Amino acid sequence: MNQSSNIVEIRALNYSVSGRSIFSNLSMDIPRGQVTAVMGPSGTGKTTLLRLITRQVWPDSGSVQVGGSDIEALSRHDLYALRRRMGMLFQNGALLTDMTVYENVAFPLREHTDLPERLIRQLVLTKLQAVGLRGAIDLMPAELSGGMSRRVALARAIVMDPEILIYDEPFVGLDPISMGVILRLIRRLNDTLGLTSIVVSHDVEEISTVADLVFLLSGGTVVAQGTPQQLKSYPSEIVRQFMGGLADGPVPFHYPAPDYFGELLGRDGET
Amino acid sequence: MKVLKDPWVSLIASLKSLGDMARFLLRLVLGSPRALLRFELVSEQIYNAGALSLVIIMLSGLFVGMVLGLQGFQLLQRFGSEEALGTATAIGLVKELGPVVTALLFAGRAGTALASEIGLMRATDQLSAMEMMAVDPIQHVVVPRFLGGVIAMPLLAAIFSMIGIYGGQLIGVQIMHVDAGSFWSQMRASVGLRDISEGIVKSLIFGVACSLIAVYEGYYAEPTAEGVGRATTRTVVTSAVMTLFLDYLITAMFL
Numbered sequence: 001m002n003q004s005s006n007i008v009e010i011r012a013l014n015y016s017v018s019g020r021s022i023f024s025n026l027s028m029d030i031p032r033g034q035v036t037a038v039m040g041p042s043g044t045g046k047t048t049l050l051r052l053i054t055r056q057v058w059p060d061s062g063s064v065q066v067g068g069s070d071i072e073a074l075s076r077h078d079l080y081a082l083r084r085r086m087g088m089l090f091q092n093g094a095l096l097t098d099m100t101v102y103e104n105v106a107f108p109l110r111e112h113t114d115l116p117e118r119l120i121r122q123l124v125l126t127k128l129q130a131v132g133l134r135g136a137i138d139l140m141p142a143e144l145s146g147g148m149s150r151r152v153a154l155a156r157a158i159v160m161d162p163e164i165l166i167y168d169e170p171f172v173g174l175d176p177i178s179m180g181v182i183l184r185l186i187r188r189l190n191d192t193l194g195l196t197s198i199v200v201s202h203d204v205e206e207i208s209t210v211a212d213l214v215f216l217l218s219g220g221t222v223v224a225q226g227t228p229q230q231l232k233s234y235p236s237e238i239v240r241q242f243m244g245g246l247a248d249g250p251v252p253f254h255y256p257a258p259d260y261f262g263e264l265l266g267r268d269g270e271t
Numbered sequence: 272m273k274v275l276k277d278p279w280v281s282l283i284a285s286l287k288s289l290g291d292m293a294r295f296l297l298r299l300v301l302g303s304p305r306a307l308l309r310f311e312l313v314s315e316q317i318y319n320a321g322a323l324s325l326v327i328i329m330l331s332g333l334f335v336g337m338v339l340g341l342q343g344f345q346l347l348q349r350f351g352s353e354e355a356l357g358t359a360t361a362i363g364l365v366k367e368l369g370p371v372v373t374a375l376l377f378a379g380r381a382g383t384a385l386a387s388e389i390g391l392m393r394a395t396d397q398l399s400a401m402e403m404m405a406v407d408p409i410q411h412v413v414v415p416r417f418l419g420g421v422i423a424m425p426l427l428a429a430i431f432s433m434i435g436i437y438g439g440q441l442i443g444v445q446i447m448h449v450d451a452g453s454f455w456s457q458m459r460a461s462v463g464l465r466d467i468s469e470g471i472v473k474s475l476i477f478g479v480a481c482s483l484i485a486v487y488e489g490y491y492a493e494p495t496a497e498g499v500g501r502a503t504t505r506t507v508v509t510s511a512v513m514t515l516f517l518d519y520l521i522t523a524m525f526l
Contacts (some may be wrong), residue, residue: 021386054403080405094400096394108404111411156404 007032007164007196008053013062015045015052022048024220026079030213033199035190036165037207038230041219041242041251046214047091047219053198054166055079067163074218084112087157088166093149095141095156095201102137105156112136112160127155127249147178151185158189167199172207179206186210204243208232216242218251295487296479297375298409298419312447316419320482323427325381332364332431333370339363346445353394353449357458360439361432365462365470371518373397374477377424377497380508384508385416387391390499397425398490403433413486413510421475428474469525476517481510 003059008030015023030036039048051057052064055071061102063073066082073268074082080198095104105124108117128134131151141149150170154203167186171179207214216224216231216239224239226229231264232243240251240255257263281393295373343359389412392398436458440510485506492502 056399056402068352082409083403083405088400090396090400094396096397096400097395100374108406111404160404211343 002058005032006030007067008198009063009065010053011063011065013052013061013064015048015057016060017048021220023052023059026217026221028215028222028225030196030198032196033184033194035210037211037214038198038200038217039204039207039214039242040065041204042202044217045220046202047216050088050166050168050198050200053085058101063198071168082161084108085162086164086271087160087162088165089150089153089168089170091172093141093146093151093153095144095153097141099141100137101133101141101144101152104141104152105159108156108160120241123159124155127159130189131155132181144181145178147174147181150178150182154182154185154189155240161193162195162197164198165235166195167201169201170199171201171203181202185212195199204245218242275348291491292483292487295490296483298515299414299486300482302410303418305411306418307416312411312415313418317423318413318419319384320377321417324377324380324475325430326425326429327376328427328431328470329371329434329523330436331376331439332426335431336360336440337433337442338362339368339435340439340447342443342444344449344515347493353443353447354437354453356443356449357454357456358461360443361436361458361462362466364432364435364439365492366473367470367518367522369428370470370473370477371437371472371514372479373424373428373431373501374514375511377420377427377477378481378485378507378514381420381423382389382481382510383483384420385420385482385505386489386492387499387503388452388493389413389416389486390494390502393490394494409490413490417482417486420485421478424475424478424481425471428470428477432470437458457482465525469521471488471517473518476521477514479518484510484513 006029007270008028010026010028013026014021014022015026024229026049027264037263038049040046047055048116052059053066053071055064058072063250067226069078069082069084070081071082095101099107102121103123105127106120109120109123125134125137128137131154133151133155136144136148141152144152170182170186174182185208186197186199189195199207199211211228214224214226214228214231215222218238224236226234231239234240234243238250240246247253294488339360340356343356343363344353347353347355348360389398392408392412398412401408401411440451440454446453488502488506488509489499492498
């Protein structure tokens, strides 16, 4: 990969779904070797951004460069070669349900390498040890809790020693212990393996403890960027509302609706 | 205007989905040689679609054969030609009922399982996860399942017909006392290679059609519980209609 200081560069990106604009003129640079958080209210397209970076969906216009290559221009073969250098942790883990934990973590190795079984086993054991689940090696995904599934998925995501690790909402639905474990893992893996981590989340407090850089998305564009400390004192209503978790502010709590009292009294409710 | 517009829109949509399905089939066919090299993936699917459907196929074959024996005997007796029961049962099963009923049962048993399995893999991001691991889900998940169905169908149809003939013999020879020698020798004399190949061609084509519909519906299912449910229903309905339609076409071609 190209050794520029940014591993992902997005320029003037526009993306819409069925006529509804998700991103308009979005530009952002994700630096190499750091933990970058992408935050924003629900529905701002954070997960869509990850799908654009990994070319699971195509932008309407603009460019996405990953490791120096314009990912839109890549052939399928080159895209797969790039993806082999990326690991992605899906919201629900997305483990293959018909395989054991061991087979799940070994899956990318079996598909992409000719390593002997002994070496595969050693690699899988090392990665499972890193996420604390070496003892769960023979369990099926249905026997794992939500937090464990995500840790196994994390082991699978790092088994090919990727350069970029992408986390899609890694804390959703986790108890505080699992959340703390995942948080520490994000930082530890980033620093010990020399990765670049991109974390999509809306858990402000949690992510602030591990992120080096935060992008705050709203209304289809970046409204603020900086370190977590900088964002906490950012002079903008929307940033203050999001970081402080306030109901009142530029981001409305209510979905657009007719007048409340009018509807209660049946004036608009007759339709 | 709406009355005119709606059928037009649905006609265009149907043609489009037919075109999409043809392109999907092309991808599956192109991916098949590579999938056959990793035969362990395909053999697992032959087991899932074939071996696990054996009980239902054998039971249904037995009952259909027994009904044929009973009905055939009643009818042939009127003309004093009960000895032709073997021929009637065998021709009916090998050319028609074997492939068709097997395809309908396959759609209900294996087709729904395929569609819901692939649909759920889509809904739980397993297919996206494979994409992100640089593994083509079509090659790894869809093609082996498609091939498994295509290979299993003719085998199941053959077993169905075999058990069916035994069921016909059970009623005709054992219970209705048709002469066993006539039953078997007339069957041997009148059922030709052409009849058997018609059955094989039918079950092969039904195998392609039913497996294609199941994997296509599963792969493009809306990733929700409701979407997977709808895909499963569509698999059964489309497979059944398509089987009967193709059956007519192939029968006409073999005349």
